[in-house]
Amino acid sequence: MAAYIIRRVLASLLILLAATFLMFALVSLSGDPLAEFVNNPDQDQKALLIQARTEALNLDKPFLVQYFLWLGGALGCIVPGMGCDLGVNLSNQPVTSLLSDAFPTTLQLVLAATVLSIVLGVAIGIISAIRQYSAFDYTITFAAFLFFSLPIFWVAVLLKEFGAIKINNWLADPAVTIPVALVMAGFSALFFSAIIGGTRKRRTLVALAAGAGGIAVFALLVTSGWFVNPGMGPGLVTLGALAGAVGATLLFTNLENRRVLFIALATAVVGVVIAYSATPLLEDPSWFTLFGLGVVATLVGVGIAALFGDIDRAAAIRASVVTSVIVGLLVFMDKTISSFAAYSASVNGRPIATVGSKTPNFEGTFWETTLDTMTHLALPTIAIMLISFAGYSRYSRASMLEVMNADYVRTARAKGLTERTVVLRHAFRNALIPIATLAALDFGAVIGGAIITETVFGWKGMGVLFTSAVGNFDTYQIMGVFIVTAIAVLIFNLIADISYAVLDPRIRLS
Amino acid sequence: MSLSNLRLEPEIKADAPEREFTIKARTQGQMVRARFFRHRGAMIGFGAIMFVVIIAYTSIGFGPIPGWWGLDFSSTGELVNEGRPTLDLIPFVDGDGLAIGAHPFGQDTIGRDYFALTMRGTQISLMVAFVIGILSTFLGTVAGAISGYYGGTSEAVIMRFTDLLLTIPVLIVAAVVGQGFGDSGPFFLAVVLSLLIWTYLARLVRGEFLSLREKEFVEAARAMGASSTRIIFRHMLPNCIGTIIVSATLTIAAAILIEAALSYLGFGVQSPDTSLGLLISTYQTAFSTRPWLFWWPGLFIITIALSVNFIGDGLRDAFDPRQTRVRA
């Protein structure tokens, strides 16, 4: 295995070398960095500017020398000790500092969206496959096709208008208006009728009930002023935690297994208790504090599971961990949402942002800053997710369908296993192999693909760095973006291959 | 009836009619076609795209051939009713009934007829997408076939080359090329983009050829003395035709969106010509005041991409027998 990795890394480095050379040639050929000075009427200034730029960008040297100089600087980034120099851009800013600012921004943008797309897309794809040819399946398939065919920049404009401007307007004075109520009813109806499948009659009934229920809940929330000062409070959080415990149990065993169920419920309660007894700690915590608390809660849960798990210890521990994670997320959400009122006031009543990655010069508690990041992430994430999720759901549906028809799934059923075990332990585990590979490859490509999203939403990340560079024929800036993107792609290609070997024992021998 | 008769006069009479109790045999082509036509989504998509193509090319004409729509896309004019669309689909609401009017899609900020503009954009976008689809499919098939069939050095070279191209994000290279050579027109852009995205199909075809190469019918053909070309074209390619066609369709759908994205960023089709992506890019800020400038090109892109995607899905179902539905 180690030999295989080393071989792949070497091959990747060679490919990287060739790619950078080609790209450098392409960029140098496609434009003239001195072009903007051509029409300068002042001859002296023109000569000075030309000379300055020529020196900064090594334009007087032959092409190959330029390339190798750049390569030398780039190698300095990998080999410790040598300086990391990727050249300067047209405004004489070092490319390395530009990249170190832009890269985390881009990462922040795409990480949440991609992870959520994968999780949601795969889950929905699997459900689609299990309920093949049901109304749910057809709807999801059509939705996936639709989203797949949307140009992201077009969607972004729509999102900005309806997702931000209109919502911000509404949030300033929340009232039960007809269009909003209808939207709420619609979502609720669709959601519940999709989950609770069955005959057309049953689905219609569920849809109507859910729609009416949705409007009722919505009206309640508006009149109680929840949209002005939201929060979940310990009550709702506990409820959610208990529900999460039930769900976690379902994932690993069935509900009749009282032992695991009680362990999960106990973990949920413990988690909530820890969270709310640590309230002073949670006023304005750091990531470290949060992480520590989370670990403590999880360990307690695992301890309970290990002590009382008996035969089902493995399932109990897993359910316990999942429950702890859910409780952690719920508490996090509660605290974040609770700071909404304060946050909204600081941003002049327009909480959902359309531009940039954060509000400039923002000061506030940890929760308010987090909320700030989230509101800025909201629209771009939705935009990316719409399209990305479609691809994943189609792919996992196809992969799952293929696996469900396999002989070993038939054997698993013949052994008398529950359908849940057959689907999760046998079918999904095998369907996961190509999905994981795809996810790894997609991660690699996602950095390069963020260009459009960043441009539309005004995030100062790699994409914007790139587009401005191309417009000006800024060689070194383009190369900077290129090499970071290419390295990301190569790393994730390697991860994809490794994950294939890890997940599929048949590959390991070679 | 004694058995002794059987020895001399068997019951099976020579002139008894051969009773056929099998289902009528169908060729693979017929089965594929039948399955394709049964796919509702694909049929609707097919209809939609035919409609779009016909309208785009016949309405304002193409090249030397004139169209039936009076206005053209580059002449400016007076803004009628602030350029709002004159299309009226809801009869009797405003008292006019169904009407198309002079400017059904409205006008842009300098008075050009937006229907003509959108049609022109559609023409260009369609052309680019189809060129990319056809050219990249051709390149990918050839590369995949050669590397899959011959193996050895040619395979290694081609595969490393595809690795290389796959490393480079398409948008990045396309942007650089588009910016540098953008004046050469949309056709050139299409060719360049094709050169970048044939790699995916090449891998697929190579994979199929690798598995087909070991099949007995290829060995048999070789034993009969068939030349390599004949084996590739007559025996192996027809077996991959499903994968190739499906991939071509999906490439076209992706190409529409890529071209739109490039033009949106400014690196694709440039003025004075137009494409759907460029139209959206130009008028995105006008959304709150002149939403029609934004909706029409978007709707056309979505329709085209969606239709092609559905056709691709229908083709995939048609070629893959495992997807046959059991009617419940």
Add this chain to the structure above:
Amino acid sequence: MSTEILNVSDLTVGFPTDDGLVTAVRGVSYSLKEREVLAIVGESGSGKSVSAMALMGLLPKTARITGSIRFRDEEVLDMTPRRYREIRGQNIAMIFQDPMTSMNPVYTVGDQLAEAYRSHHRVERKVALGKAVEMLDRVGIPQAKDRARSYPHEFSGGMRQRAMIAMAIINSPDIIIADEPTTALDVTVQAQILETLVEVKDSVNAAVILITHDLGVVAGMAHRVLVMYAGRGVERCDVEDIYRRPRMPYTAGLLGSIPALDSAGGKLHPIAGAPPSLINLPAGCPFSPRCPLVSDRCQTEEPQLLATDLAHHEVACHNWEQVAASPDPTLIFRTAAVEA
């Protein structure tokens, strides 16, 4: 002798397809006693596998099943899914044809066997793994403890099938259904596997339903035989009767088409024609287009499985007496071949 544990009566299975309703099984009936081995013989498409899958409840949801399957006083077709799951793997176990694809490639063999055990017994994983190793040992896999930690692709074909047998017997089932267990294996391995099957069946006191198209396999193992053609049972008797005293022309044809050692150099005598399409069945007896004894009655009235002159021997043929009267029924088909 012993009690009857399975009684299949008039089992019919249909699948709706785009081309029409395919009735894969058309009224099949048989019974199975404790520790008995019943061989179901037939060509591809005769419905033998489908009838077994119906027993296990492994057919797709769209399948239309009628008739009766009684397992020890319980009507299987009326069972709730939960009861079905209890029976599957515990009372009735199944061995499939291709052991390579029948085992999950990502889990070790030991894990998969242990899983079969734990789905019916609440024990710790270690205990189940111990049982798995014991079973692997019982089916003759050397170094069972190490082998249990290997993956299916690391086993040879014969060993994989042995592992599948081990998986089937780990819960000491009452009935083992073996669906063409040797078809995917080399000839040399086939005999070993059958031997293993015979040994283990005795050790767990199980009855066996052996599904095959190979009459040679039947001879060594079976007590009773059911011959199927076009979804129907056409002959049902003790194993010796099949070879020495067949009453169905189809059976005679099958026997006659087996090349014998002493016929080296002579002509082969297959049954002319092909099995009918299940959508487009001929009127009357489905075998009539290929039968040398065909009479007018055969082409209009489908024969039922009725008693013959021998005990425990039923046949579905209007002209079975002719077959009975012939000293060597396999010759029925010879004349046709000579003429052709």
